[in-house]
Amino acid sequence: MNISVNTAKVYDEIIEFIAAGTTPQSVIDFKLSDAAKDRLEDLVYRAKTESLTGSDQQELDYFLMLEHIMTLAKAKAHQYVNPQ
Incomplete structure (x- = not known):
């Protein structure tokens, strides 16, 4: 798969997030960078245009x-944070 530099940055953000360790709440709170x-x-x-x-x-x-x-x-x- 040919991934552009911009897409690789998004990929890296997600990998860094996962590698740092997550909790259900941190997954819920995760947001991509403004860039x-x-x-x-x-x-x-x-x-569209x-x-x-x-x-x-x-x-x-x-x-x-x-x-x-x-x-x-x-x-x-959300299922882990609010089990029913």
Whole structure:
């Protein structure tokens, strides 16, 4: 998989987060950096208003996959914090 420099930064943020050790609450509280959010917003905006290059589309797809994984992890973490 060809990962751009910007995507690698997001990947590194998530790896660092996991490697540092997590708790259910820290998973719930995890947020990407402002730089990563800005890059994602740029890609989404450009995808809606113009054609993305192949590498930009791949980067957007990668971001969306990571976002989905974190959403699932946060939902699971809520189950640990608030067991029913």
